[in-house]
Amino acid sequence: MSFKIVEYKDSYKAEILSVWENSVKATHQFLLESDFEDYKNMLQNFDFKNLDVFCLKNNDRIVGFIGLHSEKIEMLFLKSDCIGKGLGRQLTDFAFENFKVNYVDVNEQNQKATEFYRKLGFESFERTGKDDMGKSYPILKMKLKK
Numbered sequence: 482m483s484f485k486i487v488e489y490k491d492s493y494k495a496e497i498l499s500v501w502e503n504s505v506k507a508t509h510q511f512l513l514e515s516d517f518e519d520y521k522n523m524l525q526n527f528d529f530k531n532l533d534v535f536c537l538k539n540n541d542r543i544v545g546f547i548g549l550h551s552e553k554i555e556m557l558f559l560k561s562d563c564i565g566k567g568l569g570r571q572l573t574d575f576a577f578e579n580f581k582v583n584y585v586d587v588n589e590q591n592q593k594a595t596e597f598y599r600k601l602g603f604e605s606f607e608r609t610g611k612d613d614m615g616k617s618y619p620i621l622k623m624k625l626k627k
Contacts, residue, residue: 484539484544488534488536496542497529498524500546507561509591512618520614523614533549547575553586554576554582557569557573557585582625583625584624585598585603586613586623588619590619602625603623604624604626
């Protein structure tokens with residue numbers, strides 16, 4: 482398999498939304514279906530150019546993506562059949578090498594993601610009872626240990 486990281490283009494939007502949906506359905510079983518639909522609608526109207534977004538491509542298919550803003554990982558999603566194969570690490574290593582990434586927010590209920598970030602050297606410094614959309618999904622705010 483040949484993987485490469487490329488900068489986001491608007492022509493990729495439908496494909497990364499598909500990756501997002503596939504990933505969330507595999508990793509966020511705690512979400513209510515109505516909340517999932519709210520997030521999906523929000524992302525369909527989201528301008529991904531507001532972030533530094535990079536896509537992981539295998540041949541010509543996008544299999545994952547990472548979104549960065551300032552020093553923070555804002556989003557990291559992989560197709561479900563790509564999870565656990567070192568590809569999330571490939572995207573985060575890219576972010577560490579090219580951006581001054583120090584922070585990430587993660588759903589507390591997404592234990593695999595929480596463990597993933599802990600293995601990368603992040604630690605929790607704050608917990609919120611709700612997410613950024615005001616929904617009752619606790620968020621762990623994490624920062625890179627120095």
